[in-house]
Structures are given as C-alpha cells and as structure tokens.
Amino acid sequence: MEPTRCCIACRRRNNKEKLIRIVADEDMSAVYDSKQKINSRAMYICRNIECLRSLKKCINKNKFKSKVCVNKESFVRLIDKLEIEVGE
Numbered sequence: 708m709e710p711t712r713c714c715i716a717c718r719r720r721n722n723k724e725k726l727i728r729i730v731a732d733e734d735m736s737a738v739y740d741s742k743q744k745i746n747s748r749a750m751y752i753c754r755n756i757e758c759l760r761s762l763k764k765c766i767n768k769n770k771f772k773s774k775v776c777v778n779k780e781s782f783v784r785l786i787d788k789l790e791i792e793v794g795e
Contacts, residue, residue: 709722709723710722710723711723712726714726714751714752715752715762716752716753716761716762717753717757717758719753721753723743723751725753725754726751726753726754727739727751727753727789728740728741728743728749728751729750729752729775729777729782730747730749730750731748731775731776731777734778735776735777735781736777736781737784737785738785739785739788739789747775748774750775750777752789755793756793756794759789759793760790762786763787766779766782766786767783
C-alpha cells in the first residue's frame with residue numbers, strides 16, 4: 708500500500724509522490740523538497756494552481772496554521788515559484 712498524505716489547502720488525500728512536499732530549513736524558510744528526502748516535518752499540497760492560490764490567500768489573511776513553523780515571506784515566495792512551475 709502506497710503512503711497517502713493530505714493537502715493543506717483542499718484536505719483531499721492523495722498518493723505522497725503526487726503531492727508537493729514543503730519543509731522548513733534551519734532558518735525557518737520554506738523549501739520545496741522535490742526528492743522528498745529531507746528529514747523533517749513536512750506539509751503537502753496538491754500539484755494544481757487552485758490549491759496553491761487558495762493556500763496563498765490563507766497565508767496572506769493570516770488564517771493558515773501548521774505544525775511546521777515557516778517564515779511567512781519565504782512561504783509566499785515559494786508558492787509563487789510553484790505556481791509558475793505548475794502553470795495554468
């Protein structure tokens with residue numbers, strides 16, 4: 708059985724490899740863990756533009772809470788980069 712994770716934006720469960728994995732580095736900056744190998748607590752989000760935009764909106768309204776402590780500005784910058792990567 709393949710491991711599943713929950714998207715932090717839409718709360719749908721999906722296969723771990725199909726989701727984007729975000730972790731915090733030593734400086735509390737958000738990092739995209741493309742190889743899913745960084746040993747740290749992580750957040751997962753769907754690879755679609757709707758979830759990324761929804762998450763960014765929650766962050767900007769200070770309504771996003773997570774067990775992973777991440778710098779807000781670095782998180783928004785990372786989401787902007789992921790939006791470009793995922794495309795429309």
